[in-house]
Amino acid sequence: MTREEIDRLKAQIEELKCKTAKEVEEARIRFLGKKGELTRLFEEFRLIDKEQKKEFGKVLNELKQSATAKIEELKEMAQGAAEALMPKEDLTMPGDPYELGSRHPVSIVRQEIVDIFRKFGYDVAEGPEIEDDYHVFEALNFPPNHPARDMQDTFFISSGHLNPLLLRTHTSSVQVRAMEKMDLPIRVICPGRVFRNEAISARAHCIFHQVEGLYIDEGVTFADLKQSILLFAREMFGPETEIRMRPSYFPFTEPSAEVDVSCNICHGKGCNICKGTGWLEIMGCGMVDPNVLEASGIDSKKYTGFAFGMGLERIAMLKWRVNDLRHYFENDMRFLQEFDTAIEV
Numbered sequence: 001m002t003r004e005e006i007d008r009l010k011a012q013i014e015e016l017k018c019k020t021a022k023e024v025e026e027a028r029i030r031f032l033g034k035k036g037e038l039t040r041l042f043e044e045f046r047l048i049d050k051e052q053k054k055e056f057g058k059v060l061n062e063l064k065q066s067a068t069a070k071i072e073e074l075k076e077m078a079q080g081a082a083e084a085l086m087p088k089e090d091l092t093m094p095g096d097p098y099e100l101g102s103r104h105p106v107s108i109v110r111q112e113i114v115d116i117f118r119k120f121g122y123d124v125a126e127g128p129e130i131e132d133d134y135h136v137f138e139a140l141n142f143p144p145n146h147p148a149r150d151m152q153d154t155f156f157i158s159s160g161h162l163n164p165l166l167l168r169t170h171t172s173s174v175q176v177r178a179m180e181k182m183d184l185p186i187r188v189i190c191p192g193r194v195f196r197n198e199a200i201s202a203r204a205h206c207i208f209h210q211v212e213g214l215y216i217d218e219g220v221t222f223a224d225l226k227q228s229i230l231l232f233a234r235e236m237f238g239p240e241t242e243i244r245m246r247p248s249y250f251p252f253t254e255p256s257a258e259v260d261v262s263c264n265i266c267h268g269k270g271c272n273i274c275k276g277t278g279w280l281e282i283m284g285c286g287m288v289d290p291n292v293l294e295a296s297g298i299d300s301k302k303y304t305g306f307a308f309g310m311g312l313e314r315i316a317m318l319k320w321r322v323n324d325l326r327h328y329f330e331n332d333m334r335f336l337q338e339f340d341t342a343i344e345v
Ligand code: PHE
Pocket: 169, 170, 171, 172, 212, 213, 250, 253, 256, 284, 285, 286, 307, 308, 309, 310
């Protein structure tokens, strides 16, 4: 045992750095353990002569004390570091509440319309968004190359054969499927998403939603159509609402009409929503063309019917005075949250 040896050990212990409790324990074993450096020195100490014992006794004891203190200090530091890494949350705190979503305005309007027609005895029918030319056009009295096909600019999925696949441009295709499948009389409404190849702007979008309706029975007349639409309009827009019909054209109805409701904002006086006319256009309708009935195997001598169709974004626009169609599709929370209060539980 030499003075240098002891000084070297002392310096080593002073400079010890440990990051984890495991490293501290390893250092303790290395210096203070049963086979540690200090233990070895104490063993040597027993064998040295009296003179030397005087010299080394005190230094060795001091070294042991400072080593023990150092290890203790390192142990505490490592524990502190480990604790600092532990999550600090107060585990007794109540959890973060889930934010409640709200229904989309288009979905709210669809539900309202569906509820009204359910009361009138209509069933809800759904059909595919990817349709064939037959169900979207052909069976609805749009012969190939008929100019009326240009009224609905179509996204085709396949081409080059007689019955190409396409994205439906209206849910009248679901009405065709209903006429093919259902027993008479038929009373259905067909809500759904439709697609038209239109440039996106504040007033037009390539995707929008419709609810179309169909009623076929013996002796259904235009008067039934008019009364049904009037009742619907009053349920939807308020009991004071009036309707008017303007002649129009659709290949699948004859006669055809466009329906306006009296402006529920200015009550007919004229405002910027109704562009000063006092009327708001809400849907197309008409008596089902006999060709359409026959195409789906319904005897047009015995049965008559009416059909109507409306755009949900447009109705929601009128209801909440939304001025840009694009809002419906952008999922901007600030817009969607406007309808929070519209949820009816
Ligand atoms: N299918 C027509 C459209 O999408 C709307 C309509 C339905 C018109 C039924 C008349 C009868 O424009």
